[in-house]
Amino acid sequence: MAEKVLEVRRLSVSFDTYAGKVQAVRDISFELKRGETLALVGESGCGKSVTCRSIMGLLAKNAKVEGGEILFENRDLLKLSNSAMRSTRGGKIAMIFQDPMTSLDPTMKIGKQIAETVRLHKPVTRAAAKQRAVELLALVGIEEPEKRYHQYPHEFSGGQRQRIVIAIALAADPQILIADEPTTALDVTMQAQILDLIKEIQKKTGASVIFITHDLGVVANVADRVAVMYAGRIIEIGQADEVFYDPRHPYTWGLLASMPTLTTNDETLYAIPGTPPTLIDPAPGDAFAPRNPWALEADRLAEPPLFPVSDTHFAATWLLDERAPKIDPPESIVLRAQAFRKRQSERSASL
Amino acid sequence: MKRWSKYIGKRLFYMALTLLIIASATFFLMNVLPGTPYNNQDRLTAAQLEMLNKKYGFDQPLFQRYINYLKNILHGDFGISLQFSDQPVATLLSQRMGPSIQLGLQAVLFGTVVGVFLGVIAAMHQNKFLDVFCSLFAITGRSVPNFVVAVLLQLLFAITLNWLPIGLWNEGFRSTILPTLALSISPMAESCRFIRTEMVEVLSSDYIELARAKGMSEIRIAFSHGLRNALIPLITVLGPMTVSLMTGSLVVENIFAVPGIGEQFTKSILSNDYYTIMAVTILFSALLVAVIFLTDILYQIIDPRVRVEGAK
Numbered sequence: 001m002a003e004k005v006l007e008v009r010r011l012s013v014s015f016d017t018y019a020g021k022v023q024a025v026r027d028i029s030f031e032l033k034r035g036e037t038l039a040l041v042g043e044s045g046c047g048k049s050v051t052c053r054s055i056m057g058l059l060a061k062n063a064k065v066e067g068g069e070i071l072f073e074n075r076d077l078l079k080l081s082n083s084a085m086r087s088t089r090g091g092k093i094a095m096i097f098q099d100p101m102t103s104l105d106p107t108m109k110i111g112k113q114i115a116e117t118v119r120l121h122k123p124v125t126r127a128a129a130k131q132r133a134v135e136l137l138a139l140v141g142i143e144e145p146e147k148r149y150h151q152y153p154h155e156f157s158g159g160q161r162q163r164i165v166i167a168i169a170l171a172a173d174p175q176i177l178i179a180d181e182p183t184t185a186l187d188v189t190m191q192a193q194i195l196d197l198i199k200e201i202q203k204k205t206g207a208s209v210i211f212i213t214h215d216l217g218v219v220a221n222v223a224d225r226v227a228v229m230y231a232g233r234i235i236e237i238g239q240a241d242e243v244f245y246d247p248r249h250p251y252t253w254g255l256l257a258s259m260p261t262l263t264t265n266d267e268t269l270y271a272i273p274g275t276p277p278t279l280i281d282p283a284p285g286d287a288f289a290p291r292n293p294w295a296l297e298a299d300r301l302a303e304p305p306l307f308p309v310s311d312t313h314f315a316a317t318w319l320l321d322e323r324a325p326k327i328d329p330p331e332s333i334v335l336r337a338q339a340f341r342k343r344q345s346e347r348s349a350s351l
Numbered sequence: 352m353k354r355w356s357k358y359i360g361k362r363l364f365y366m367a368l369t370l371l372i373i374a375s376a377t378f379f380l381m382n383v384l385p386g387t388p389y390n391n392q393d394r395l396t397a398a399q400l401e402m403l404n405k406k407y408g409f410d411q412p413l414f415q416r417y418i419n420y421l422k423n424i425l426h427g428d429f430g431i432s433l434q435f436s437d438q439p440v441a442t443l444l445s446q447r448m449g450p451s452i453q454l455g456l457q458a459v460l461f462g463t464v465v466g467v468f469l470g471v472i473a474a475m476h477q478n479k480f481l482d483v484f485c486s487l488f489a490i491t492g493r494s495v496p497n498f499v500v501a502v503l504l505q506l507l508f509a510i511t512l513n514w515l516p517i518g519l520w521n522e523g524f525r526s527t528i529l530p531t532l533a534l535s536i537s538p539m540a541e542s543c544r545f546i547r548t549e550m551v552e553v554l555s556s557d558y559i560e561l562a563r564a565k566g567m568s569e570i571r572i573a574f575s576h577g578l579r580n581a582l583i584p585l586i587t588v589l590g591p592m593t594v595s596l597m598t599g600s601l602v603v604e605n606i607f608a609v610p611g612i613g614e615q616f617t618k619s620i621l622s623n624d625y626y627t628i629m630a631v632t633i634l635f636s637a638l639l640v641a642v643i644f645l646t647d648i649l650y651q652i653i654d655p656r657v658r659v660e661g662a663k
């Protein structure tokens with residue numbers, strides 16, 4: 001089993017707002033292994049970005065870390081001084097943002113924006129940094145990098161700009177790459193190219209990737225493991241196969257049922273009823289209960305812990321409690337599960 | 352390149368047109384000004400008046416005088432000052448240009464540099480003490496007229512502390528300090544307010560967030576990526592800033608007895624020195640039009656986004 005590079009333990013983050021305290025992230029734990037891609041999925045507002053910003057030390061001014069630890073290289077990132085955090089951020093842990101059209105400084109040559117990052121984290125000369133920037137441009141697939149080094153962001157397309165943003169993220173050879181919806185703002189063909197690029201880079205550099213998205217199709221394409229977030233909590237986490245083909249949490253069922261696949265058509269697409277709960281003074285019990293057709297009495301009283309499904313697969317639903325009645329997931333999910341088990345057994349038989 | 356020369360040609364044409372309109376308007380307005388250039392007209396006999404009018408060309412019909420005036424201007428002849436007997440206006444003004452230009456440049460330079468710095472500090476400490484302090488300063492600077500500032504400066508530094516001369520232009524750089532300060536208040540306040548607004552917006556933009564994610568320090572972010580983007584639009588207020596400087600200089604030069612154009616202008620208005628008034632008006636307008644033209648060009652050179660569209 002690959003070693004851990006990052007471990008988030010019982011992290012809670014809230015925001016002070018005029019309306020009250022927003023509990024954006026509530027008691028989440030997960031770990032990231034060397035070289036793997038962990039996908040964070042969930043509806044808008046479930047706390048994916050806040051989780052990543054906590055790791056980067058880039059939380060908004062009104063944010064408060066209520067508790068928990070983020071362990072990286074035997075240190076708690078939450079306890080680092082500003083300057084110590086700065087050398088980690090952008091150096092060993094780097095981030096790719098959502099909107100490439102606005103993420104680059106419009107008044108600075110793109111080459112300089114990359115070289116600047118190299119020099120921030122490595123004691124190299126100007127010339128060496130420039131050389132490195134040109135290499136990075138080539139690495140992310142920008143043609144004629146020497147010439148394009150001297151151009152400004154507006155001279156590039158959206159996809160190219162995202163490649164440049166990725167080059168900036170790679171400038172200091174990070175061990176962890178956090179990609180916060182890096183393809184959401186791009187059109188479909190671009191999305192595929194950028195995904196391929198990230199996968200390729202990961203193969204070359206051996207970096208671990210945290211990939212945020214609300215597009216399960218993208219997840220299926222890139223992730224080794226998947227964590228599903230809902231209302232600030234991780235409600236299911238496991239190997240990608242486990243979460244896709246043997247989901248246990250009703251919210252994951254809903255997400256998967258609402259995802260188009262080759263075998264579904266638009267009419268059978270499912271939409272989860274209701275809207276995400278408010279994160280100010282959440283009601284007791286499971287936050288998903290009001291939208292959950294399978295909700296039990298217990299759900300409205302206490303929040304379920306993460307029950308283990310396998311060594312690597314956990315889900316936070318009372319349905320997994322031994323006292324709970326046996327409930328059948330929706331048909332499409334059952335079909336997936338069957339297909340999954342069949343494949344698993346075939347695989348183990350062939351071994 | 353061709354596009355550029357066409358653009359510049361067009362702009363120059365409109366500048367000339369603007370100046371012509373201003374010159375004409377002032378010329379005709381001057382004629383409805385009450386009073387005459389002679390300060391003791393009552394005591395002049397009709398014959399003396401006629402002689403003087405003839406000497407200065409006031410006996411010709413208005414339109415004829417207008418045409419003559421424009422013709423002369425084209426040859427660089429702005430007429431004769433009525434105030435200082437028979438000095439050509441052009442000579443008179445060129446002697447006075449130096450102090451005005453020096454004061455103006457010093458004030459713009461000092462004012463914008465300090466103002467930009469204060470604006471950046473304010474934006475970085477949004478809504479905290481330093482921000483409130485800078486904003487208060489900017490509001491005061493914009494609302495207190497500069498002649499009040501001028502007098503207060505004289506009171507404090509010349510009379511009470513006796514550090515600097517109260518006026519006149521005879522102690523070299525030391526003489527320029529107080530008038531420069533008085534004049535710099537308005538560009539300082541203007542650029543402080545402007546940069547603060549721009550910076551607050553810039554600092555919340557995505558590329559600043561990316562700069563933070565690179566691991567850059569806040570100070571470096573503010574002064575490299577932040578200021579870079581906030582400064583470009585500042586160029587657009589350089590024009591209006593120059594206007595307020597020039598109007599400011601009219602009074603401030605008087606208060607400090609600086610032998611500049613502004614002081615000359617005030618004197619000429621008080622004595623109905625038509626040709627000098629005209630010349631100063633045209634000079635100021637020409638300066639203003641030129642500044643606006645230059646800032647437009649500068650904007651295009653500096654902002655890479657505008658540059659390509661304009662020059663390709």
Ligand SMILES: Nc1ncnc2c1ncn2[C@@H]1O[C@H](COP(=O)(O)OP(=O)(O)OP(=O)(O)O)[C@@H](O)[C@H]1O
Pocket residue numbers: 015016017022024042043044045046047048049050051060061062063214279
């Ligand atoms: N600065 C802030 N002040 C107050 N509330 C905030 C702040 N930042 C985030 N939140 C709240 O925290 C919650 C989680 O936000 P987050 O940005 O992590 O969502 P997300 O999962 O990334 O969603 P999306 O898919 O839309 O990006 C949301 O309810 C949001 O309103």
Ligand code: SF4
Pocket residue numbers: 249250251286287288289290292294295296299304316317318319
């Ligand atoms: S704990 Fe209850 S409400 Fe929450 S997901 Fe499971 S069954 Fe639904």
Ligand SMILES: [Mg+2]
Pocket residue numbers: 048049050180
């Ligand atoms: Mg987000």
